[in-house]
Amino acid sequence: MGLILIIPIIISIITTAIIIPQWIKKAKTIKLLWEDQNKNKKLLVAGSGGIAVITGIVLGILVYISINTFYYRTTENTIKLLAVTTSFLILAVIGLIDDLLGWRHGGLSKKFRMMMCLFAAIPLIVINSGVSTVYLPIIGSANIGWVYALAIIPLGIVATATTFNFLAGFNGLEAGQGIIIFTALGIATFITGNTWLTVICAIIIGSLIAFWKYNKYPAKVFPGDVLTYPLGGMIAIIAILGNIEKVAVIFFIPYIIELALKLRGGLKKQSFGKPNKNGGLEMPYKKVYGLEHLAIYLLNKVKKKTREKEVVMIIHALQLVFVLIGLLTLI
Numbered sequence: 655m656g657l658i659l660i661i662p663i664i665i666s667i668i669t670t671a672i673i674i675p676q677w678i679k680k681a682k683t684i685k686l687l688w689e690d691q692n693k694n695k696k697l698l699v700a701g702s703g704g705i706a707v708i709t710g711i712v713l714g715i716l717v718y719i720s721i722n723t724f725y726y727r728t729t730e731n732t733i734k735l736l737a738v739t740t741s742f743l744i745l746a747v748i749g750l751i752d753d754l755l756g757w758r759h760g761g762l763s764k765k766f767r768m769m770m771c772l773f774a775a776i777p778l779i780v781i782n783s784g785v786s787t788v789y790l791p792i793i794g795s796a797n798i799g800w801v802y803a804l805a806i807i808p809l810g811i812v813a814t815a816t817t818f819n820f821l822a823g824f825n826g827l828e829a830g831q832g833i834i835i836f837t838a839l840g841i842a843t844f845i846t847g848n849t850w851l852t853v854i855c856a857i858i859i860g861s862l863i864a865f866w867k868y869n870k871y872p873a874k875v876f877p878g879d880v881l882t883y884p885l886g887g888m889i890a891i892i893a894i895l896g897n898i899e900k901v902a903v904i905f906f907i908p909y910i911i912e913l914a915l916k917l918r919g920g921l922k923k924q925s926f927g928k929p930n931k932n933g934g935l936e937m938p939y940k941k942v943y944g945l946e947h948l949a950i951y952l953l954n955k956v957k958k959k960t961r962e963k964e965v966v967m968i969i970h971a972l973q974l975v976f977v978l979i980g981l982l983t984l985i
Contacts, residue, residue, distance in 0.1 A: 656726075658721060658725060659718070659721065659853055661717060661721065662714040662715065662717040662718040662721065662853065662857055663714065663853075663856045663857055663859075663860045664860070665710075665713055665714050665717050666710040666711055666713065666714030666857045666858075666860045666861040666864075667710070667860040667861065667863065667864045668710075668864075669706075669709055669710035669713050669714070669861070670706050670707055670709070670710035670860075670861040670864035670865055671864040671867075673705075673706035673709055673710070674703060674706045674864065674865060674867075674868050674875060675868075677700065677703055677705060677706050677875065678700040678703070678868070678874055678875050681700035681701060681702070681703070681875070682700060686700065686701045686702060687699060687700060687701060688700075688701040688876055690825070690872075690873065691823060691924075691926040692823070692824060692825070692926055692927050692929055692935060692962045693929055694929040694930065694931060694933060697872075699873055699874065699875060699876055700874065700875040700876065701753060701875075701876050701878050702750065702753045702754075702876070702877075702878035702880050703865065703868070703869065703875035703876060703877055703878065703881070704746075704749070704865075704877040704878050704879075704880040704881020704882070704884075705746075705750070705878075705880055705881075706865060707861045707862060707864075707865045707877070707881050708742075708743075708746045708880065708881065708884060710857075710860070710861035710864065711742070711857055711858055711861045712739060712742070712743065714857035714860070714861065715735060715738070715739050715854065715857060716739070718735070718853055718854075718857065719732055719735050719736070730850075731850045733781055734781065734783070734850075734895060735850075735854075736777075737777035737778055737780075737781050737783070738777075738778075738854065738888075738891055738895070740777040741774045741775070741776075741777045741778060741811070741887060741891060742774075742884045742887070742888060742891075743884075744773055744774040744777075745771065745774045745811075745815050745883040745884040745886075745887045746880050746881075746883065746884045748762075748767070748770045748771060748774070748879075748883055749878065749879035749880040749881065749882065749883035749884065750878075750879070750880040752767065752879040752883075753878040753879050753880050764816075764921070767816060768812050768816055771811065771812045771815045771816060771883070771887070772808050772811075772812060774811055774812075774815065774887055775807050775808040775811045775812070778807050778811070778891065778894065778895075779803050779804065779807055779808070782803060783803075783807065783894055783895055784802060784803075784806075784807065784894040784895060784897065785802075785897045806894075807890075807894055810890035810893065810894060810899070811887045811890045811891065813890070814886040814887055814889045814890040814906065814909075815883045815884070815886040815887035815890070816883070816886070817886065817909050817912070817913050818831075818882050818883070818885055818886025818887075818889070818909065819879055819882035819883070819886070820909060820912045820913060820916055820925070820944070821908065821909060821912050821925070821944075821945060821946070821969060822882060822925060823924065823925040823926045823946065824925075824926075824927075824946060824962055824965055824966050824969075825869065825870060825871035825872060825873040825962055825963075825966065826866060826869050826870035826871055826873065826963075826966055827966050827969065828869075828877050828881065828882055828885075829862050829865050829866040829869045829870075829877060830866060830870075830966060830970050831969070831970070831973055832858070832859075832862045832885050833859055833862050833863060833866065834970060834973050834974060834977060835889060835905055835906075835973070835977070836855045836858045836859050836862070836888075836889075837855070837859055837977075838905055838977040838980065838981060839851075839855050839889065839892050839893070839896075839898075839902070839905070840852045840855030840856055840859065841981060842896070842898050842901050842902075842980070842981065842984060843855065843892065843896045843898065845981075845984050846896060846897070846898060846984070848895070848896040848897075848898075851892050851895060851896045854892065855892065858885075858888065865877070865881075871962055871963045871966070889902060889905070889906065890902070898984075900983070901980045901981070901983060901984060902980075904976055904979055904980035904983065905973075905976055905977055905980045907976045908945060908969070908972055908973050908976060911945060912944055912945050915942060915943050915944050915945065915947075915948075916943060916944060918941070918943060919939075919941075919943035923938075923939060923943035923944070924938070925943075925944045925946045925947075926938060926946075927946065927947075927950050927960075927962070927965065932959055933959070933961075934958075934959035934960045934961065935950050935960045935961070935962060935965065936950065936954065936960075937950055937951055937954070945969055945972065946965055946969065949964075949965045949968040949969060950965055952968070953965065953968070
């Protein structure tokens with residue numbers, strides 16, 4: 655990879671950094687404000703800030719395509735890059751619709767949301783993405799052909815897109831998780847020789863870092879589903895195109911655990927903590943219905959006051975453990 659490929663990364667960072675402050679002002683003007691649920695005082699924060707991140711990422715990818723076309727004189731991965739961008743934008747639109755309908759009012763129904771996310775798989779299906787040869791117990795290696803394209807690709811994208819926002823609701827959590835996971839995916843794709851995917855990961859990381867500055871505690875803006883859906887979907891997309899599905903599943907284990915805990919509550923329990931008078935967080939329910947609740951429970955066992963930042967740090971630490979395990983499988 656040449657030094658010139660730093661340009662799309664810088665573009666994604668600058669674009670997001672410029673748009674975010676303007677979006678915060680606009681969100682306040684149009685009353686697109688959401689309550690910060692983990693504070694004992696009612697604070698309204700700008701919503702759907704992920705729009706700035708999406709803009710930065712898409713612009714970064716387009717600049718990357720132009721560098722390949724006009725500088726390197728190659729169109730080797732152009733179709734794949736355009737398919738990735740299309741899927742990414744489809745998920746962003748679905749997320750924005752869900753944001754505007756409002757999660758407190760139910761947003762999109764779970765079934766309709768999953769059905770809509772299936773459309774995001776179409777660009778990858780039509781270009782026959784990924785490697786359809788898989789390893790099956792007893793049988794060994796087998797080419798599952800169209801089953802991979804019509805079942806595995808849609809399943810992967812829908813699953814990651816609709817569950818990435820399960821670990822959410824705390825200042826800096828979604829952006830921080832995204833930075834960790836896409837850094838891991840960037841390393842994995844570099845190790846496996848898929849450097850064009852490494853560039854995409856770097857573009858995403860750059861934009862997320864610019865956003866995290868405003869999303870970390872105390873948050874000035876929330877990402878919204880307009881960001882979490884495409885980020886989640888992009889995890890599956892990169893795994894499919896890089897043929898690193900097994901590693902990506904290991905990276906995604908915290909979300910699988912979160913899904914299991916959410917199912918325990920019938921997918922009706924919220925991830926937020928319960929703020930107390932001292933500014934700390936308590937368990938919102940008697941039982942644990944998410945990793946956020948587990949973190950609060952454990953912290954309350956050893957501390958008098960559990961802070962929101964500490965909950966986020968514990969979840970990030972857990973994510974790093976599975977990232978390291980996943981990367982070790984590539985060595």
